[in-house]
Structure formats: C-alpha cells, structure tokens
Amino acid sequence: xxxxxxxxxxxxxxxxxxxxxxxxxxxxxxxxxxxxxxxxxxxxxxxxxxxxxxxxxxxxxxxxxxxxxxxxxxxxxxxxxxxxxxxxxxxxxxxxxxxxxxxxxxxxxxxxxxxxxxxxxxxxxxxxxxxxxxxxxxxxxxxxxxxxxxxxxxxxxxxxxxxxxxxxxxxxxxxxxxxxxxxxxxxxxxxxxxxxxxxxxxxxxxxxxxxxxxxxxxxxxxxxxxxxxxxxxxxxxxxxxxxxxxxxxxxxxxxxxxxxxxxxxxxxxxxxxxxxxxxxxxxxxxxxxxxxxxxxxxxxxxxxxxxxxxxxxxxxxxxxxxxxxxxxxxxxxxxxxxxxxxxxxxxxxxxxxxxxxxxxxxxxx
Amino acid sequence: xxxxxxxxxxxxxxxxxxxxxxxxxxxxxxxxxxxxxxxxxxxxxxxxxxxxxxxxxxxxxxxxxxxxxxxxxxxxxxxxxxxxxxxxxxxxxxxxxxxxxxxxxxxxxxxxxxxxxxxxxxxxxxxxxxxxxxxxxxxxxxxxxxxxxxxxxxxxxxxxxxxxxxxxxxxxxxxxxxxxxxxxxxxxxxxxxxxxxxxxxxxxxxxxxxxxxxxxxxxxxxxxxxxxxxxxxxxxxxxxxxxxxxxxxxxxxxxxxxxxxxxxxxxxxxxxxxxxxxxxxxxxxxxxxxxxxxxxxxxxxxxxxxxxxxxxxxxxxxxxxxxxxxxxxxxxxxxxxxxxxxxxxxxxxxxxxxxxxxxxxxxxxxxxxxxxxxxxxxxxxxxxxxxxxxxxxxxxxxxxxxxxxxxxxxxxxxxxxxxxxxxxxxxxxxxxxxxxxxxxxxxxxxxxxxxxxxxxxxxxxxxxxxxxxxxxxxxxxxxxxxxxxxxxxxxxxxxxxxxxxxxxxxxxx
Ligand SMILES: [Zn+2]
Numbered sequence: 001x002x003x004x005x006x007x008x009x010x011x012x013x014x015x016x017x018x019x020x021x022x023x024x025x026x027x028x029x030x031x032x033x034x035x036x037x038x039x040x041x042x043x044x045x046x047x048x049x050x051x052x053x054x055x056x057x058x059x060x061x062x063x064x065x066x067x068x069x070x071x072x073x074x075x076x077x078x079x080x081x082x083x084x085x086x087x088x089x090x091x092x093x094x095x096x097x098x099x100x101x102x103x104x105x106x107x108x109x110x111x112x113x114x115x116x117x118x119x120x121x122x123x124x125x126x127x128x129x130x131x132x133x134x135x136x137x138x139x140x141x142x143x144x145x146x147x148x149x150x151x152x153x154x155x156x157x158x159x160x161x162x163x164x165x166x167x168x169x170x171x172x173x174x175x176x177x178x179x180x181x182x183x184x185x186x187x188x189x190x191x192x193x194x195x196x197x198x199x200x201x202x203x204x205x206x207x208x209x210x211x212x213x214x215x216x217x218x219x220x221x222x223x224x225x226x227x228x229x230x231x232x233x234x235x236x237x238x239x240x241x242x243x244x245x246x247x248x249x250x251x252x253x254x255x256x257x258x259x260x261x262x263x264x265x266x267x268x269x270x271x272x273x274x275x276x277x278x279x280x281x282x283x284x285x286x287x288x289x290x291x292x293x294x295x296x297x298x299x300x301x302x303x304x305x306x307x308x309x310x311x312x313x314x315x316x317x318x319x320x321x322x323x324x325x326x327x328x329x330x331x332x333x334x335x336x337x338x339x340x341x342x343x344x345x346x347x348x349x350x351x352x353x354x355x356x357x358x359x360x361x362x363x364x365x
Numbered sequence: 366x367x368x369x370x371x372x373x374x375x376x377x378x379x380x381x382x383x384x385x386x387x388x389x390x391x392x393x394x395x396x397x398x399x400x401x402x403x404x405x406x407x408x409x410x411x412x413x414x415x416x417x418x419x420x421x422x423x424x425x426x427x428x429x430x431x432x433x434x435x436x437x438x439x440x441x442x443x444x445x446x447x448x449x450x451x452x453x454x455x456x457x458x459x460x461x462x463x464x465x466x467x468x469x470x471x472x473x474x475x476x477x478x479x480x481x482x483x484x485x486x487x488x489x490x491x492x493x494x495x496x497x498x499x500x501x502x503x504x505x506x507x508x509x510x511x512x513x514x515x516x517x518x519x520x521x522x523x524x525x526x527x528x529x530x531x532x533x534x535x536x537x538x539x540x541x542x543x544x545x546x547x548x549x550x551x552x553x554x555x556x557x558x559x560x561x562x563x564x565x566x567x568x569x570x571x572x573x574x575x576x577x578x579x580x581x582x583x584x585x586x587x588x589x590x591x592x593x594x595x596x597x598x599x600x601x602x603x604x605x606x607x608x609x610x611x612x613x614x615x616x617x618x619x620x621x622x623x624x625x626x627x628x629x630x631x632x633x634x635x636x637x638x639x640x641x642x643x644x645x646x647x648x649x650x651x652x653x654x655x656x657x658x659x660x661x662x663x664x665x666x667x668x669x670x671x672x673x674x675x676x677x678x679x680x681x682x683x684x685x686x687x688x689x690x691x692x693x694x695x696x697x698x699x700x701x702x703x704x705x706x707x708x709x710x711x712x713x714x715x716x717x718x719x720x721x722x723x724x725x726x727x728x729x730x731x732x733x734x735x736x737x738x739x740x741x742x743x744x745x746x747x748x749x750x751x752x753x754x755x756x757x758x759x760x761x762x763x764x765x766x767x768x769x770x771x772x773x774x775x776x777x778x779x780x781x782x783x784x785x786x787x788x789x790x791x792x793x794x795x796x797x798x799x800x801x802x803x804x805x806x807x808x809x810x811x812x813x814x815x816x817x818x819x820x821x822x823x824x825x826x827x828x829x830x831x832x833x834x835x836x837x838x839x840x841x842x843x844x845x846x847x848x849x850x851x852x853x854x855x856x857x858x859x860x861x862x863x864x865x866x867x868x869x870x871x872x873x874x
Contacts (some may be wrong), residue, residue, distance in 0.1 A: 123727075325564060
C-alpha cells in the first residue's frame with residue numbers, strides 16, 4: 001500500500017473525528033503505523049469506544065475496497081489532500097482539531113489572500129438575502145475569498161454574490177463533495193467548483209446528516225480571517241459557528257437589525273457582546289487595509305432615463321420589500337401605471353422582486 | 366280498458382319523455398308495474414292505490430298492469446305517482462281519454478291523495494314544451510318553477526281530486542302566471558365591492574379575471590380578506606340572461622336546492638366547498654349520479670379556500686371539467702352530462718403559519734415553506750391564469766367609510782369587455798379569452814415589435830416557463846379588452862406579467 005492509500009484509509013474510518021485521529025497519529029507517527037495498531041492498544045486511547053474498535057477492524061478488513069475507492073476519486077473529479085501535504089490550507093493548521101484530510105472539487109482557498117465567511121439564517125428575510133448577496137459580490141470584487149456552507153438563505157446568497165462579483169468562493173459541506181445538499185442549491189453547487197471550490201472532510205458518498213453540520217462549521221470558521229453574520233435568530237446554529245470562530249480567535253462582524261426583528265436578535269446580541277458592527281463592505285476592507293476597488297462604486301444600472309412614474313416609485317421603495325398595495329397607497333398611481341413602472345424598473349436593474357408582487361431596491365442597483 | 370298519459374324523467378340535467386300506460390282487465394286481481402324501474406318507482410304501486418282509494422275512487426278487484434316506456438331507460442325517482450293514477454283512471458273510464466291528450470303529468474302522491482313536489486321541474490317542463498305538449502299538470506309547490514318557461518300552460522295542483530276535477534271540467538283553474546319581466550327580477554345580492562377598502566391591486570386582478578373568465582388564485586395571510594373578495598366576484602360578473610338562469614336552475618332544481626318561493630336562481634352561484642370534500646361531491650357522480658359542487662357553481666364561481674389543504678387527487682379530477690366545461694358521467698343506464706362553465710377561484714396562505722415572507726412573524730423553515738407549496742396540484746395550478754398577492758392591511762385601512770368603487774361600476778367594465786370578446790369570437794367555438802388555446806392565441810393576441818421585445822426580455826431575466834407565456838398573452842388580451850384597445854400594448858403586457866402564476870421554483874429561494 002502507498003502512503004496516500006494509508007492516509008485515505010486513516011481519514012475515512014467511520015466514527016473517528018479529527019481530534020481522535022490526532023491523538024492516534026501523535027502516538028503512532030503515521031497512518032501506516034496506525035494500520036498495524038493492535039485493537040487492545042487502540043481501546044486504551046481516550047474516547048475510543050467498543051463500537052469504534054469494531055469500525056476500525058472492519059475498515060482494515062475491507063482495505064482492498066477502500067483502496068479501490070481511493071483510486072476512483074480521480075474519475076469523480078475529486079481531489080484529496082492531507083495535513084502533511086503542501087497545499088493544505090495553512091489557516092486550518094492553526095486548529096487543534098484540524099481535519100486530517102480534505103476532499104475537494106475545484107480548488108482550496110489561498111493562504112495569502114484575505115478570506116471572509118458570510119453566514120446566517122437559512123430562513124432569512126429577503127432583505128437579509130439581498131444584503132448577503134451584495135456583500136459577497138463586493139468582497140469578491142475586492143479580491144477577498146468568500147467562505148460559507150452553501151446552505152439555503154444567507155450562506156447561499158453570499159456565495160451567489162461572490163460568483164456574480166467574479167471572485168472566488170468556497171463551500172464547506174457537511175456531506176461528501178459528490179452530494180448536493182440542500183438540493184435547492186443545485187445550480188450553485190455546479191458553479192462553485194469553477195469559481196473556487198467545494199470542500200469536505202467527509203469521503204464521497206457521505207450523506208448530509210444533522211450531527212455533521214456543527215462539526216463542519218468549525219472548518220468554515222477556520223478557513224476565514226473574519227466572520228460576517230448577516231441574520232441570525234436567538235440561539236440559532238449560526239451562533240454556534242460564531243462561538244467556534246471566537247474559540248479560534250477570529251473577528252466577528254454582525255449586520256445590525258431592528259430590535260423587534262426576530263431574525264436580527266442574534267446579530268444585535270453579538271454586537272452587544274462586542275462584535276463589530278457591519279454597515280457596509282468598507283468595514284471589512286478597513287479590517288484588511290484594502291482600498292475599495294473602482295468597479296465597486298460602479299453599477300449595472302441601465303443608463304436609459306427613468307420615466308416620471310418610475311421615479312415616483314423608485315423614491316418610495318427601500319431595501320426592505322414593499323407589497324404593491326403599499327406602493328399604490330403611497331404613490332397614488334393606478335394599478336396599471338404602477339405595474340408598468342415596476343416592470344421597467346426591474347428590467348433596468350433598479351429594483352427586484354424578492355417575492356412575487358413585493359418589491360425592493362437593489363442594493364447594488 | 367286502456368289509458369295512456371305523458372310524463373317524464375331526468376337524465377343529467379335534461380328531461381326525457383316517458384309514456385305511462387295502464388291496462389285494467391278481468392282476471393286475477395293484481396297490480397303490476399313493468400318497464401325497467403328502480404325500486405322507488407315500484408313503491409309507487411302502494412302509494413297510488415292508497416291515494417286513489419282515499420280520494421274516493423274505489424278500485425274493483427281487477428288485473429291492472431302499468432307500463433312505463435321507453436323500456437331501455439331505467440326510470441328513477443318519485444315522478445310517476447300522478448301520471449300512473451291518471452292513467453288508471455283513464456283506463457277505468459273515469460276520465461275521458463281525449464282529456465289527457467297533449468298534457469304532461471308529474472308529481473308524487475301522498476297517501477291522502479295530496480300532491481308532493483318533485484325535483485328537476487324546470488328541466489321537465491322545458492322538455493314538455495319541446496315535445497309540443499300544451500299543458501303541464503304539476504304539484505302546486507312546483508308551480509313557480511313552471512312560470513319560468515314561456516309558451517306552455519302550467520297548472521299547479523294541490524291534490525289528485527283537483528287534477529281529476531280539472532280534467533273532467535267539473536271545476537275551473539287558472540294556470541300559473543308566467544313571469545313577464547325577467548330583467549326586473551334580477552338580483553345581485555347584498556354584497557358589494559364598495560365594502561372593501563384598499564386592496565386596489567387585488568380588485569383590479571379580480572376584474573380582469575371576471576372579464577376574461579380567467580381562473581384566479583389569491584395568496585395572502587389569514588385575515589387579509591381573500592374570502593371577502595372572492596364572495597364578491599359574482600357581483601361583477603355580467604347580469605344573468607334568462608337562458609343562463611334556466612340552465613343554472615335546472616341543476617339546482619334537480620338537487621332540490623332552489624331557493625324557497627323561487628322558481629329560478631337569479632344570482633350567479635358562489636360555491637365554496639370545504640377542503641374535506643370528496644372527489645364525487647366535487648365533480649358529481651355516485652351510483653345514481655348527481656351534479657357536484659362544480660356544476661352547482663355553473664355560470665358562477667367555485668371557490669376553493671385553503672387550496673393546499675385539499676387532497677391532491679380531489680383537485681386533479683377538476684382538470685377535465687375545467688377544460689371541457691362539462692362533466693360526463695357514464696353509467697350502464699345512460700350518460701349524464703352536467704355543465705361546468707365556471708370561474709375557478711382559489712385562495713391560500715403563503716406558508717403554513719400564513720405570514721411568509723414577513724419573517725418577523727413567520728418562523729417556518731425554508732423547507733416547510735417549500736413543502737407547503739408543493740401540496741398544490743401542479744395540473745390545477747397550470748389552469749390558473751392570474752395569481753395575485755393579498756397583503757394584510759393595517760386596521761385603519763380595512764375599516765371605516767371610504768368611497769370605494771362599486772360592484773355595479775366594475776360589472777359595467779366587465780360587461781363591456783365580454784361584449785368585445787363575444788364579437789371577436791363569433792365565428793369560434795369559444796366565448797372568452799381564457800378559452801384561447803394553441804394557434805388561436807397567435808391569431809387573436811398578435812404583438813408589435815416593441816411588445817415582442819419586452820416579452821423576450823422578461824422571459825430571459827425572470828426565467829419564466831413556457832407555459833407562463835400563453836397565460837400572460839391571454840390575460841394581456843383581456844386587459845386590452847377592458848381598455849377597449851384593439852391590439853395588445855406595452856401597458857397591457859406589463860400588467861399581465863404582474864399577474865403571472867406562481868412559479869414554484871422561485872418561491873422563497
Ligand atoms: Zn410561515
């Protein structure tokens with residue numbers, strides 16, 4: 001067996017997380033030595049239980065199959081890199097429970113390029129989604145790598161924005177990189193490897209299980225220099241990631257919200273506890289001492305002049321979506337006039353519909 | 366001795382003639398009935414004999430045979446008591462045979478000889494008129510329904526003895542006075558769009574739906590007034606013509622649902638079956654077929670509130686009737702056809718708790734929101750042209766007096782638009798823009814270059830489905846008709862795009 005095959009085996013034993021493997025590796029020196037470890041000795045390692053020993057022995061008995069799986073990675077377009085190899089993300093090496101190996105499609109974040117995580121609620125508001133998208137886009141335009149979990153809501157929106165901005169984004173998955181979870185984000189899943197990479201510490205075929213997500217969140221925190229929280233409910237999963245990031249000594253920025261918004265309770269709480277207030281991408285650029293790139297101030301707004309009704313409607317809209325009924329009430333336009341103007345504004349990229357018949361200004365217009 | 370009288374029965378919503386023959390001759394005393402009869406018709410034997418006796422006609426022991434023809438149709442219902450009794454009396458010579466010629470008899474007898482009403486009277490009298498009969502003798506309670514059909518005399522009678530007195534000329538009776546002025550009796554109900562403050566965009570969408578008979582879906586949180594608005598759709602549909610009124614009433618008459626003291630349904634129906642309704646109750650059917658809710662809503666509105674709560678299978682059987690505008694139920698004994706010319710109107714919450722996308726109130730997960738939407742049957746959604754969001758209005762908006770547009774004014778707009786469509790489609794088999802399909806859309810909804818460009822741009826940027834394309838054109842055609850415009854213009858198209866149906870793919874991304 002080759003060195004790589006031993007590593008692959010070592011990283012894919014079910015039930016053995018990074019911390020457990022770390023102690024075994026420290027004792028044995030290499031996966032090759034670990035392969036010869038006697039079960040009696042294995043049992044003596046801290047936190048190793050009987051079922052772990054069974055899984056270990058089973059994996060040894062199936063070693064031929066495991067080696068074959070290793071050689072299939074290439075066909076699946078999946079790369080495998082271990083902690084000991086050059087190219088393994090330097091940021092992760094700082095972690096006491098850094099993944100032993102990473103599976104990825106596309107590429108890995110570069111060590112000398114700033115890297116920011118955008119995270120937040122899955123069931124977010126359209127305001128939150130748009131904020132995340134625009135932040136992702138602006139960070140990408142400034143050459144910053146955007147890290148997230150490719151989840152529904154904030155995560156996915158931030159990553160979509162980064163792709164839109166022509167930058168690099170990395171999705172850390174809680175499943176194997178050959179599995180798209182959640183399936184609603186299939187389009188994003190297909191795009192990310194070409195604009196960054198999909199990363200997982202789990203071998204291909206691993207399904208997305210609830211208990212794996214908090215574990216993967218430590219990698220999101222680990223790969224980032226700072227974390228942006230766009231929207232989070234009280235006591236939500238997002239805050240667990242924040243705790244892990246704080247443990248790793250990362251800086252936290254939170255987007256403030258209205259005090260009565262349940263989706264901003266988490267963010268406001270973070271701010272009260274000392275997180276940075278994020279009101280624009282400038283705060284992040286300051287953090288990295290980057291100057292705002294030119295294209296960020298420019299926008300895609302069509303240069304066609306606005307008709308009178310379009311101006312009236314645009315001035316009545318904000319980043320918070322408004323239902324058409326509200327717009328009619330405020331502008332006094334007829335349904336038909338308003339519909340025409342709204343459609344034109346949307347086609348000219350001034351506004352968008354987060355939800356049918358609800359309208360909001362585009363943040364980046 | 367032999368007697369024969371005219372009667373009839375119902376198949377689907379139309380009547381068909383039945384001849385009732387009685388033969389009384391010497392032999393072993395008996396009372397037999399033949400002619401493919403359902404059990405309730407056989408029971409007429411006892412009622413007729415007792416009613417005759419209690420009306421003072423002593424039947425001597427004799428061999429009596431009753432035949433109902435045509436023999437190939439199974440006779441059902443309680444229609445034949447009166448015609449059987451009269452046929453027997455003719456056979457016994459108590460009523461001259463020529464006195465019953467050209468007269469149509471129908472009615473159930475109670476044991477004391479009084480006449481009880483039967484269902485389906487409008488269909489039966491229409492049939493009698495078509496058969497060329499000059500007079501109908503019906504139970505007095507059904508008389509008012511008889512007044513609806515012109516050109517035939519209808520006598521509403523209390524009892525068997527009255528009928529005999531009429532036929533033998535012992536006593537004179539007046540036929541039911543036919544209704545002269547149909548339009549004056551029009552009734553639009555007490556509901557009015559003026560009761561609803563705000564919701565201008567929803568009202569507008571509703572007017573468009575009514576003007577092109579487009580099916581419409583309201584999406585909005587609880588308490589936003591979806592049901593209030595839906596209930597008022599009949600008030601802006603065009604006034605009923607007498608023919609339409611009769612068509613509606615036939616179905617109601619068959620189901621025994623005519624309003625008391627009324628011969629006709631004078632308002633466009635509004636039916637809102639509960640979401641627990643069975644498929645049969647919705648579209649009609651059963652061992653003895655009866656019209657379902659969709660046929661009771663004929664020429665009016667079928668309202669399905671809480672759409673996602675309906676069984677998918679229940680909704681999917683609506684597809685055919687919506688397309689064919691009729692329900693066809695086949696049974697061994699015949700084919701029943703019920704009309705289903707309706708505007709389908711549905712309402713739903715945007716998510717389980719009802720408040721999506723207001724995230725300060727809605728705590729549903731994204732998956733839950735998706736799951737909720739997935740419950741709606743796609744085939745049904747495909748048949749809904751207009752979808753509009755009904756927002757929750759602040760209390761002050763909802764209450765209080767305001768000068769809102771009235772149903773009467775809106776109905777005028779709708780009638781104008783429908784008039785234009787009637788003229789445009791006079792050579793087609795359709796009446797409304799919503800019925801356009803395939804090639805006809807191309808013929809009747811041509812676009813100018815500017816409009817083509819707009820539609821192309823919208824399809825590219827909004828990623829709409831191909832199915833949405835036809836719906837937008839049909840709705841734009843109706844909007845143009847409401848404006849009296851010959852061609853579909855930019856503003857019509859823009860507005861129609863705003864009413865496009867839900868696209869599940871883009872819901873709550
Ligand atoms: Zn909800």
